[in-house]
Amino acid sequence: MSERKYWNEEMETKSYEEMSDIQFGKLKNQIHYIYNNSPLYYKKKFDDAGVKPGDVKTWEDFYNLPIMGNKEMEIKSQKESLDRGDGHPFGTFLCAPVEKVIGMTATGGTTGDPTFSYIYTVKDLRINDEVWARVFWKAGIRHGNFVANIFAQSMHAGGWPVNHALTSYGACSIPVGAEAGTDRILRMLNLFRPAAIVGTAPLMEHLIERCPEVLKKSISELGIKILLCAGAPGAGIPSVRKKLEDAYGAKIFDSAGGGQGAHMVSCDSKEYYGMHMNCADYFIWPGDLIDPETGKAIQIAEGVIGHAIFTALEQEAKPFFRYAWGDLHQVFTKECPGCGFRGLRIRIVGRADEMLIVKGVNIYPTAVKGIVNTFFPRVTGEMRIILDEPGPDVKPPLKLEIEHAGLSQSELPALRDIIIQEIRNKLEVRPDVKLVAAGTFERAGGVSAKGTLIEKRYKNS
Ligand SMILES: [Zn+2]
Structure with a gap:
């Protein structure tokens, strides 16, 4: 039955x-x-x-x-x-x-x-x-x-x-x-x-x-x-x-x-x-x-x-x-x-309050993460959007730091280029991508376990 x-x-x-x-x-x-x-x-x-x-x-x-x-x-x-x-x-x-x-x-x-x-x-x-x-x-x-x-x-x-x-x-x-x-x-x-x-x-x-x-x-x-x-x-x-x-x-x-x-x-x-x-x-x-x-x-x-x-x-x-x-x-x-x-x-x-605007294009952090994750297992999936000033307006380029999964130095430029290309194709914005070592970013865990996709590198006034 x-x-x-x-x-x-x-x-x-x-x-x-x-x-x-x-x-x-x-x-x-x-x-x-x-x-x-x-x-x-x-x-x-x-x-x-x-x-x-x-x-x-x-x-x-x-x-x-x-x-x-x-x-x-x-x-x-x-x-x-x-x-x-x-x-x-x-x-x-x-x-x-x-x-x-x-x-x-x-x-x-x-x-x-x-x-x-x-x-x-x-x-x-x-x-x-x-x-x-x-x-x-x-x-x-x-x-x-x-x-x-x-x-x-x-x-x-x-x-x-x-x-x-x-x-x-x-x-x-x-x-x-x-x-x-x-x-x-x-x-x-x-x-x-x-x-x-x-x-x-x-x-x-x-x-x-x-x-x-x-x-x-x-x-x-x-x-x-x-x-x-x-x-x-x-x-x-x-x-x-x-x-x-x-x-x-x-x-x-x-x-x-x-x-x-x-x-x-x-x-x-x-x-x-x-x-x-x-x-x-x-x-x-x-x-x-x-x-x-x-x-x-x-x-x-x-x-x-x-x-x-x-x-x-x-x-x-x-x-x-x-x-x-x-x-x-x-x-x-x-x-x-x-x-x-x-x-x-x-x-x-x-x-609504996490939406970023780059050159008039609405960008959602989860959409960026979605694209980055398609490169797993070459990337760990951990990434941050770096904001030097409060949003939603972002002065181009949109800065991203993305963890690669232990690739050699010689493999990095090609990965970087293809990620930039893919984001540009899908989101119509050309990001600036820095590949960083696996384990750079704090993992989801602790109290909220929500994870974060945005890193604010400015002082809250
Ligand atoms: Zn259904």
Whole structure:
């Protein structure tokens, strides 16, 4: 007997249009909920815009609402709440009584105050578990599997909420965490031989390099069959996918979280057809796109690119509502050629604030990395874009430093030339490329495990 295709057959098989009706019904309730339960934040935002909850009668009314959340607004709201003596740092857009909060994670905090973006009530945690279950099922994780969690664990959304989801799904999490460092992660993988790893693609790339040193064998010998990547770009870049696939002998699934338990995941197809939005009954994402320059709504259609605005439809604790994450998404509305999925699919184009402009051409760091990685194994895959001045405008040439994988001096000029040529062909910008020794750049690991592609060689004023 063949097993079922989806975890939640009913919700994961709907088209974008069918889903829109379900979403709008929930949206109307959610607007009343946040308006009535967050007098100092959401009610104020609606009042300032001169809109009452009952005024939102069509999708157009919704798209015309102002942006009601972003990182800055969140930090301000947290500060207001602390100043008022609310007794918690969750901010004035906490919509549930604080007694109902049963969990939290935070983002940032290495340079400034952390933001407590994902706060959970019992219901919110149930949504988290349901959404992850759909992702786990689609990625082929099954009950009873060992799953190594190598996301950062400390206050991180990839930490306990993922472990909780795995437990409630019926799989066994090995919560080793990025903080443990690559040596300990590899030893755990060797002990458990898990069916799957969940974590960031840059850290998984790094494990390939470290495995022969630490375990005296290649990573393919560990028998890991599924790599479920999220939290950092990589698994959507064809050359990175191929590198991971070949090195592990595993299937790669690309997932991205919009926060608050929302996740999309790519399908089992050999070709990459983007991430499939299979929890649209809980979140408006990526169905709300705006032009990053004008802030005007973009009509959802095959292939359009825009700044994705996020709205949670059922969240209780601290629901995001028209929240601007800063991610640029390309959206696909046609049925997935790989698996027949009928909802929206996306490709992450880059961060709106990481976009660089060279001679009027928009350059995304992940696109550069994608091209560099096609030269693996002659390069390690580690690289940096060097900025001498703050972006987004870059005085040409675009400077790149790329690690070669131990080539001899005589081999370097040819590699350098061909990388320049390839980037020029694909991105229409001629970079300045310096090849540096393997191991020059710090690897993804430590707290964020996100990796970085930009090195700022200027002083922040
Ligand atoms: Zn598909």
